[in-house]
Amino acid sequence: MPGAQRSRSRLMTMAENASVTQLELFFDLVVVFAFTMVTDAAAHDATPKGLLKALLILMLLWWAWIAYSWLGNVIKADEGIARLAMLVAMGATFVIALTIPEAFHDLPGGWYGPLVFVIAYLVVRFVHLAMFWMASADDPQLRGQVIRWAAGSLTIAGTLLLIGAFNHDNWQIGLWFAALAGDMAWTMIAGNDWRLIxxxxxxxxxxxxxxxxxxxxxxxxxxxxxxxxxxxxxxxxxxxxxxxxxxxxxxxxxxxxxxxxxxxxxxxxxxxxxxxxxxxxxxxxxxxxxxxxxxxxxxxxxxxxxxxxxxxxxxxxxxxxxxxxxxxxxxxxxxxxxxxxxxxxxxxxxxxxxxxxxxxxxxxxxxxxxxxxxxxxxxxxxxxxxxxxxxxxxxxxxxxxxxxx
The missing domain is CATH 1.20.1410 (I/LWEQ domain)
Incomplete structure (x- = not known):
């Protein structure tokens, strides 16, 4: 019984008739603040290339958000260590939002904006991966799916995003789009052994x-x-x-x-x-x-x-x-x-x-x-x-x- 209680304090499985938790809604509000920053960035650079950059950032934000929509359907987001993970991801998402104006053009002074953007993004992704790894501890099928997905998805995306952060203009846009395309394509071919409770x-x-x-x-x-x-x-x-x-x-x-x-x-x-x-x-x-x-x-x-x-x-x-x-x-x-x-x-x-x-x-x-x-x-x-x-x-x-x- 004590062991079961300790396990319960760490992660709780989502119920079949569950609703969205308040913490997930709180997380979504931070994500939509980032959406607002994308709108502002597009408004300040209302050119075809400016829209392309805004679309790229929006796609990155979306791909990070959907990861947590799947995670929250497997474990309760507001219980145990998952609560802490969600708060860490929220903090990293807020940093992403703050660095959107510098994602492609670093401003004088302070940290190098594109790299901060990528690091914050990867924190969001790796926190999600860590939680899914823990959630699949007693589910060999899900664990296999997580391994197949992470082996290609995060490797491709992480590498190309980091390389792109140290490039400029068309090279950066191309590398970041390649990171997204590779991430999405790998997700499609990695299998259908996910869980939707x-x-x-x-x-x-x-x-x-x-x-x-x-x-x-x-x-x-x-x-x-x-x-x-x-x-x-x-x-x-x-x-x-x-x-x-x-x-x-x-x-x-x-x-x-x-x-x-x-x-x-x-x-x-x-x-x-x-x-x-x-x-x-x-x-x-x-x-x-x-x-x-x-x-x-x-x-x-x-x-x-x-x-x-x-x-x-x-x-x-x-x-x-x-x-x-x-x-x-x-x-x-x-x-x-x-x-x-x-x-x-x-x-x-x-x-x-x-x-x-x-x-x-x-x-x-x-x-x-x-x-x-x-x-x-x-x-x-x-x-x-x-x-x-x-x-x-x-x-x-x-x-x-x-x-x-």
């Missing part, structure tokens, strides 16, 4: 990161008009921006998230792992990237309309901010289609049509005032949601209120 916990974790990221887009709306006197353009612009975020929330949570979660519950063995990895780990990233891009676009729109009621109100949004505004929402919708199709085999045609329509409308939006461009975007989303709600009323009711699990 609670489908509810896993789906909830990803739903929460979507909500928090959408919250960050709302923060961007406020930042865009911070310190400006309240006027009708600001009120209308902020409400349109809030409506866009709300409609994206609706598109995810009304039916799509429930349909995928139902399939995750029903799946067993290797198929459950495939859905978790395909629909959540991979297809959720374009959603997050789309939300971050939307945040940048919303910030620019509100900055335009909030300046005054003269010429800036008539100015059109163009270039990178416009592409982020429309392209971000299009990427989000396409990712939602892919996420649902991977799990259920069904394609949401209306969402693909809406995504294509947004991309086609970019030239028109580029000659409209920024406020009108935002209104047009909102109008497309309203039309999509109304169509789905009315046209698919019966299957929607079945998914939302029927018995599936």
């Amino acid at each position: 609670s489908a509810s916990h896993f789906a909830e974790r990803y739903g929460l990161i979507i909500i928090i990221a959408l919250g960050e887009s709302i923060v961007s709306i406020g930042i865009g008009v911070a310190g400006l006197p309240v006027s009708w353009p600001i009120v209308v612009g902020t409400l349109l921006g809030l409506a866009v975020s709300g409609l994206l929330w609706w598109a995810y949570f009304d039916v799509a998230a429930l349909a995928v979660e139902h399939e995750l519950h029903k799946a067993t063995g290797e198929r459950r792992i495939q859905i978790a990895r395909g629909s959540y780990t991979y297809w959720h990233f374009p959603m997050i990237a789309g939300i971050i891009a939307l945040s940048l676009g919303l910030k620019k729109v509100l900055n335009y309309v909030g300046q005054d009621e003269g010429h800036t109100l008539r100015d059109a949004l163009h270039g990178i901010p416009l592409f982020c505004l429309y392209g971000g929402v299009a990427a989000y919708l396409i990712a939602l289609v892919g996420c649902k199709q991977y799990a259920t085999g069904k394609i949401s045609v209306a969402r693909l049509v809406a995504a294509v329509a947004l991309l086609v409308l970019i030239p028109l939006a580029s000659v409209l005032p920024a406020m009108a461009a935002l209104g047009l975007l909102c109008g497309v989303l309203v039309a999509l949601i109304l169509w789905e709600t009315l046209r698919m009323a019966e299957p929607r009711e079945e998914i939302r209120h029927g018995s599936h699990v």
Whole structure:
């Protein structure tokens, strides 16, 4: 009994009907702060290369976060030594966020920014590996999976990231993208012997990161008009921006998230792992990237309309901010289609049509005032949601209120 108590104090296995712990939510808030720093970095360097760098950092953050989404589904994140591990990972993630402005260009004075970024990132990854190693002590199948994954994934990523930190510009970007590509590819071929104990916990974790990221887009709306006197353009612009975020929330949570979660519950063995990895780990990233891009676009729109009621109100949004505004929402919708199709085999045609329509409308939006461009975007989303709600009323009711699990 004393030995069992000592083991219990170190790690606790996740229950099948478990929910996301408060510590995991706390961890996610730190990650989303890093997302905010990515948005700021993209806003300060709104060029194609600047967006590429922002995307690269966002991918690194996402790949670190998803590791903990899998870990938290095997052991309770707020019990025993796992609690300490989560807090250490949070601290390292916060350091990552602080060094994002220096990830590619070291500032004079202080430590060498790119190396600090990489070291903090590797701390997050190795803490995760250590916890999975301990969690698999009595599970030979999981231990074998952890060994296969770590042997290639962290070796490839760690080496290329460290080499890239001492290079500059295109070499650094290329090496860090190679690190990510190798990491992701190795994860795909390393096997499906992972454990997914609670489908509810896993789906909830990803739903929460979507909500928090959408919250960050709302923060961007406020930042865009911070310190400006309240006027009708600001009120209308902020409400349109809030409506866009709300409609994206609706598109995810009304039916799509429930349909995928139902399939995750029903799946067993290797198929459950495939859905978790395909629909959540991979297809959720374009959603997050789309939300971050939307945040940048919303910030620019509100900055335009909030300046005054003269010429800036008539100015059109163009270039990178416009592409982020429309392209971000299009990427989000396409990712939602892919996420649902991977799990259920069904394609949401209306969402693909809406995504294509947004991309086609970019030239028109580029000659409209920024406020009108935002209104047009909102109008497309309203039309999509109304169509789905009315046209698919019966299957929607079945998914939302029927018995599936």
